[in-house]
Amino acid sequence: MAKVAFLGLGVMGYPMAGHLKKAGHDVTVYNRSAAKAEKWVAEYGGEMAPTPAEAARGKEFVMSCVGNDDDLRAVCLGANGAFSTMQPGSIFVDHTTVSAKVTRELHAIAAEKGIGFLDAPISGGQAGAENGQLSVMCGGEEEVFARAEPIIAAYAKICRLIGPSGAGQLTKMCNQIAIAGLVQALSEALHFAEKAGLDGRKVVEVISQGAAGSWQMSNRYETMLEGKFDFGFAVDWMRKDLGICLDTADEIMATLPVTALVDQFYKDVQKMGGGRWDTSSLIQLLRRSG
Known part of the structure; x- marks a missing residue:
């Protein structure tokens, strides 16, 4: 003890x-x-x-x-x-x-x-x-x-x-960078399935067992399809984290084009009033745009 x-x-x-x-x-x-x-x-x-x-x-x-x-x-x-x-x-x-x-x-x-x-x-x-x-x-x-x-x-x-000191935080930045791209890709895949008239659940059942599978797909696709976004990490906090990632990328001369783009998408979610929605709410931008 x-x-x-x-x-x-x-x-x-x-x-x-x-x-x-x-x-x-x-x-x-x-x-x-x-x-x-x-x-x-x-x-x-x-x-x-x-x-x-x-x-x-x-x-x-x-x-x-x-x-x-x-x-x-x-x-x-x-x-x-x-x-x-x-x-x-x-x-x-x-x-x-x-x-x-x-x-x-x-x-x-x-x-x-x-x-x-x-x-x-x-x-x-x-x-x-x-x-x-x-x-x-x-x-x-x-x-x-x-x-x-x-x-x-x-x-x-x-x-x-x-x-050494700071390595944990730098690793967490890698984590957030990876998540940002994954959630955007999943949002686009589910949006595409909806537009194509497919059953999103059947689509995920199949593709999640192959190379497209991820934690985000397994744990968030249901709530994304249902338009429910109160099941995880909030957009406001994700923007805080991505801001840290992008500032650090400038310092170390790393290039993060997808991360910068997804950060702006989250900014648009905030403008929609979704700052407290979870990060999977990116799909709502696609639904509203098309």
């Missing part, structure tokens, strides 16, 4: 913290909205704290899953940030999707304090978090990863150290 703090109880963090408690760890949670923390404690037990600093006090591991670069800086370095009470030898594990730049910045500050820092963004969506089946891609030192991996295992189906 480890003493753990979990900062951020959104759609991902809430069940992830729950898996830590179910695994037998001593868990204290913090959330910007105290009502969510109260609900978590009522459901799982454990404790809640009014600030990141209080949540992190005396803990061996502090996990975070917040919104963006600024949110992460705030929970780490703010007036009541976790770094102010974490002890040398403790480890901060960040599951937020943020820039590699802020990750490396915080890693350096943590190192000065004798704190281990692991960037560990996640993939698998809300269902993966709820089922404890997330993919976790990590950046940091091997010895820090070796200590943290057994804790992360409470909600991971795979957890790998990719490289």
Whole structure:
């Protein structure tokens, strides 16, 4: 059993913290909205704290899953940030999707304090978090990863150290780049099937068993055909992530033409009022255009 703090109880963090408690760890949670923390404690037990600093006090591991670069800086370095009470030898594990730049910045500050820092963004969506089946891609030192991996295992189906600080975030960018193209291609295939008068379910039953098959096809085609888009990662958050990908691509001189195009398609979805729809809502643009 480890003493753990979990900062951020959104759609991902809430069940992830729950898996830590179910695994037998001593868990204290913090959330910007105290009502969510109260609900978590009522459901799982454990404790809640009014600030990141209080949540992190005396803990061996502090996990975070917040919104963006600024949110992460705030929970780490703010007036009541976790770094102010974490002890040398403790480890901060960040599951937020943020820039590699802020990750490396915080890693350096943590190192000065004798704190281990692991960037560990996640993939698998809300269902993966709820089922404890997330993919976790990590950046940091091997010895820090070796200590943290057994804790992360409470909600991971795979957890790998990719490289030094920032490597986890760069790998998550690869993940989002791949997803963007896949969802657009799936949307076009289903739209084409509809226009051709085909039964989309029969089409997917066949093509999903061949080279066209993907997680997106298996898990999203039904809801896409039904025009339901509240089953996963929101467009607003995807645009945040793709913005990080495109900014980083400029820095490292990578060329991402499909990613840039799909990012603009998601911008159009936002203009339609679909910012909180899930990412499979790209098909709605095709339906409205033709």
